[in-house]
Amino acid sequence: MTSANTGLDREQMAQRVALDIPDGSYVNLGIGIPELIAKYVPEGREFIYHTENGLLGMGPSPEEGQGEPELINAGKRQVTALPGAAYFHHADSFSMIRGGHLDLCVLGALQVAKNGDLANWSTGGPDAIPAVGGAMDLVAGVKQIFVVTQHCTKKGEPKLLDACTFPLTGVGVVSRIYTDLAVIDVTPEGLRVVELSPGLDFAYVQERTGTELLPAATKS
Amino acid sequence: MTSANTGLDREQMAQRVALDIPDGSYVNLGIGIPELIAKYVPEGREFIYHTENGLLGMGPSPEEGQGEPELINAGKRQVTALPGAAYFHHADSFSMIRGGHLDLCVLGALQVAKNGDLANWSTGGPDAIPAVGGAMDLVAGVKQIFVVTQHCTKKGEPKLLDACTFPLTGVGVVSRIYTDLAVIDVTPEGLRVVELSPGLDFAYVQERTGTELLPAATKS
């Protein structure tokens, strides 16, 4: 838990992202904070969740003891299937992704650059075991990519940068970033603050960002 | 019906081909004489018939009045599905073909060249409506291609030639040819007669062939 004046907690971040998902969207949620979004479907909307290991119409986690080892999500956690769900194999699943059939994918990030470059699979360290999963396919194929992430690393280093230093997942793919501190759009001019978390001011967020932030268009 | 000393009729040709199909084979049959082969499964063998419009385990024609307009073969005739059959879409069907999963395809021919070139889709005439269907995929993908055809055209012109004059279906793809007059192998040396139809001699068949025939290896 974080105190109110240092930004949103993980659940609040997930809830904030959910507010921006249009009714009827087909959505893929990455591992970590993105997984939490499924809990926060706003009143009156219906989203259909896709998990790349072969399920459309993914429902919430099963009740304790009701899960099945062969009904899991991409994070390998047990899930459920809603009425109207469909199972399919991996080639069909990634046809949905690569073919542009999904409306939105929400991913975590290690770094995001001002032009929308995303790094979220490897720190590039000599001892790191490289593991990419479906991230490169998702960012290359899904119509819109949101990132939800802590604004800074645990060590306090900024994650939003002029340019990523870690190996890229995709080039210029991110359209919007949700952090504990702000909602930020990737624009041709750079990263533009759309919304500050309650109790925070622009300077506070800029200080924790490794690239120049633009103020919200309506405030200029 | 043809008289005995001028070679096999269509049914006999189909029956002759069936004798050479190994037990357990996955087989695709082209339109025309090849379609007749399905009636002649030799005692003790089981073949599985594939039709490229999406059925494995194709059975015989339905009883009069029992057919269904949406259960058809590649020739658009009504067929049946045997126990253990499977339906699938066209991409999966041609994955079976292109991926080398079928053991044998038996096709009709307009012309076959001594090197195994096949022409069976167009006479190349200026007024011809070109129509290729699945023939090019079949000859490119199926492990073994047999041709079954009348030895000559209705006008008496030879169909087995030094080189095809009609547009090709595939290059060097045919391994064996069954005609009303003979069974002929495509070999690196050219077309070799394996078997003459009852009552016919080599010279009779050679006269009706547009390329030099080699006598059966065992007779040389």
Added chain:
Amino acid sequence: MIDKTVPSLADAVQEIHDGATVMVGGFGEAGSPVELIHALIDQGASYLTVINNNTGSGEVGLAALINAGRVKKMICSYPRSQNSTVFPDLYRSNKIELELVPQGTLAERIRAGGAGIPGFYTPASVGTPLADGKELRSFEGKDYVLEHGLRADFALLKAKCADRYGNLIYNKTARNFSPLMAMAGSTTIVQVAEIVHAGGIDPEHVITPGIFVQKVVRVPNPAHESQLVRDGVTYP
């Protein structure tokens, strides 16, 4: 609530525009969306590029659309039929274009279009006139031809059953090209004999997941093309 059903055939085809590329499901009559095609004739869109394995039969369904002069170009593998001269007559008089594609290549191009694959290599047609002008490439000593993914503005399909999400199941060999075209059509429109509640199709049995479908219209007793032809029906 997501509900992709529309009340009428006219609603289903309403937005198809002049010059559109339209994939039409079916192999011969199996899977041919006759009622949707007739609604498209009524609707009036012209200069269409149509993708189907064949060119229809008699003077109903796809053959009727062609006969009405609405089709500028056909992309297909087998534009002949035992009981129709509609396409051949127009083709011989240069009133319709034809792009002839081997059947397996046609299927794979449609799948590729739907799967975000812009190009792939196939051995089919190498050494034949249908490879003329196409790029050849050798993999492990064997030649292949480069083929391109195929997409369409609309796909018109027939299925057996749908739910409100657009999940589909088909009937026997009427499945053929339809699951591929569902993927490759920007707007996929499906006529179904039956609409069931969400969950009415077992998730293990779904052939086309609803994400590939935009509109569903119920046609409870679809006509069979061969029966219409036998009955001497012509459309309109």
Added chain:
Amino acid sequence: MIDKTVPSLADAVQEIHDGATVMVGGFGEAGSPVELIHALIDQGASYLTVINNNTGSGEVGLAALINAGRVKKMICSYPRSQNSTVFPDLYRSNKIELELVPQGTLAERIRAGGAGIPGFYTPASVGTPLADGKELRSFEGKDYVLEHGLRADFALLKAKCADRYGNLIYNKTARNFSPLMAMAGSTTIVQVAEIVHAGGIDPEHVITPGIFVQKVVRVPNPAHESQLVRDGVTYP
């Protein structure tokens, strides 16, 4: 009579040779053919190249095969696991090779291998280190990378049910890579919980048609990897 069932797990894996390329079905534990993998450990084949999305968990199944030193190279998208250090330890000490492939590209490469497609273009990985050394090509102004079809000498899969022809159905998200690997394996070997009579699987519901399957072995109550790991089981 065609009958692809074999009497034992040992019979099923008997012909796998040293140096073979082996596709192993499953995504995490869902669809992992634990009993077939254990039979392969008993059988002894070494210097294997193994294709699976992951590298197993605990010290059972795929992780046990790797731990036993039988795997020369892994081709996968995500060689990490929350409860196994088998692969990372060997990788860091240069005792095992890794070819890292994006998950969708891995799936499509396997499908392509099984479908006779030697190469295709995908947008995934363009501009990243995983595209290094690969051919780029532009289609309609967008860059794609050339990827190659992937085949294997053997595929080891788990399904829910089979008949004597090898027709298969799967269980929920245990389907994942298995239908693709069935196509791409020269010899596809499947463990199933149940074998039914021919016709016992509705032809409309078959996921893997039998043409892609060579051997079927019955394992009535397959172990779940996560349960084995919780129970502290190690193999052998």
